[in-house]
Amino acid sequence: MQGKIVKGIAGFYYVNVVESGLYECKAKGVFRKDKLKPLVGDDVKIDVLDEAKKKGNITEILPRKNELIRPAVANIDQALVVFAVARPKPHLNLLDRFLVMMEAKGIPLILCFNKTDIAKDTSIEELLSIYSTGGYQVIFTSTVEEENIDELKKLLKGRLTAVAGPSGVGKSSIINRIQSNVNMQTGTISEKIERGKHTTRHSQLIMIDNESYIMDTPGFSSLYTNEFEKEELKHYFPEFAPYEGTCRFHGCDHVHEPGCAVRAALEEGKIAESRYQNYLEMYQELKDKRRY
Numbered sequence: 001m002q003g004k005i006v007k008g009i010a011g012f013y014y015v016n017v018v019e020s021g022l023y024e025c026k027a028k029g030v031f032r033k034d035k036l037k038p039l040v041g042d043d044v045k046i047d048v049l050d051e052a053k054k055k056g057n058i059t060e061i062l063p064r065k066n067e068l069i070r071p072a073v074a075n076i077d078q079a080l081v082v083f084a085v086a087r088p089k090p091h092l093n094l095l096d097r098f099l100v101m102m103e104a105k106g107i108p109l110i111l112c113f114n115k116t117d118i119a120k121d122t123s124i125e126e127l128l129s130i131y132s133t134g135g136y137q138v139i140f141t142s143t144v145e146e147e148n149i150d151e152l153k154k155l156l157k158g159r160l161t162a163v164a165g166p167s168g169v170g171k172s173s174i175i176n177r178i179q180s181n182v183n184m185q186t187g188t189i190s191e192k193i194e195r196g197k198h199t200t201r202h203s204q205l206i207m208i209d210n211e212s213y214i215m216d217t218p219g220f221s222s223l224y225t226n227e228f229e230k231e232e233l234k235h236y237f238p239e240f241a242p243y244e245g246t247c248r249f250h251g252c253d254h255v256h257e258p259g260c261a262v263r264a265a266l267e268e269g270k271i272a273e274s275r276y277q278n279y280l281e282m283y284q285e286l287k288d289k290r291r292y
């Protein structure tokens with residue numbers, strides 16, 4: 001039988017098989033020698049051990065379309081990257097790292113800034129100007145005031161979407177707003193450190209309708225990527241693309257080379273300062289291959 005892993009907790013994988021339901025499965029040792037760990041989102045083959053108790057064994061993981069490390073998920077069509085406009089205030093360095101990772105993997109994304117009900121007047125405009133120059137699809141939501149929840153739902157139609165972002169930004173709250181099959185637990189923000197408390201501990205795949213699925217995931221607070229060379233990094237900043245090939249030097253990395261068109265665009269305000277600074281920081285890390 002073939003099914004999809006919808007949840008994994010403490011060595012058990014919950015595999016949904018269309019028409020016959022949910023099976024609690026263990027992964028046999030065969031994967032360990034290939035260093036392959038089943039992920040939520042994986043399509044797998046299972047042997048049913050006990051049909052009445054719905055227990056089985058995963059015998060094979062089918063080839064993955066893609067996989068992410070943080071959050072650990074496989075076979076997604078797109079990512080819904082959620083940050084809050086406030087409480088916690090958006091950590092743009094972490095966001096830019098995440099965007100780079102998704103660009104590098106070629107996974108389409110929707111960038112969602114939640115909690116517009118507690119936004120300061122300027123923050124929405126600022127965020128919009130920083131991220132719309134990169135050509136990102138940006139949506140501003142509030143689960144409290146139901147702002148743009150229907151619009152967001154439309155963007156999820158017909159796809160398997162993984163939600164990703166720091167703890168406390170409202171990922172689970174958004175999921176609760178867009179479907180009524182499952183109620184995810186939501187947490188509070190710490191008064192002291194203004195951060196979330198990692199309420200969601202395990203990734204879980206939830207059906208919105210027959211053709212649309214959403215995956216809730218635990219929040220993450222750091223991201224380091226060294227899966228590519230520093231020369232590649234510039235390709236993962238979409239707002240640099242119009243200037244590619246127009247710098248004085250062929251193969252310009254837009255760092256300190258004279259006659260750099262990207263830096264000229266930065267001076268003219270056509271590229272956001274924070275995006276460029278985060279580019280430089282990641283570039284330097286890739287150069288040093290330091291661990292972040």
Ligand SMILES: Nc1nc2c(ncn2[C@@H]2O[C@H](COP(=O)(O)OP(=O)(O)OP(=O)(O)O)[C@@H](O)[C@H]2O)c(=O)[nH]1
Pocket residue numbers: 114115116117118141142143144145165166167168169170171172173174185186187188189196197198199200201217218219220
């Ligand atoms: N003001 C406001 N608060 C919100 C909004 N959405 C969620 N919250 C609150 O933010 C807190 C955290 O929400 P969660 O949905 O648990 O956040 P999460 O991203 O799932 O966090 P983790 O599971 O820890 O990764 C809760 O107190 C929510 O009620 C919103 O649109 N506006």
Ligand SMILES: [Mg+2]
Pocket residue numbers: 171172173185186199200216217218219
């Ligand atoms: Mg959560």
Ligand SMILES: [Zn+2]
Pocket residue numbers: 247252253254255257259260261262263
């Ligand atoms: Zn340049």
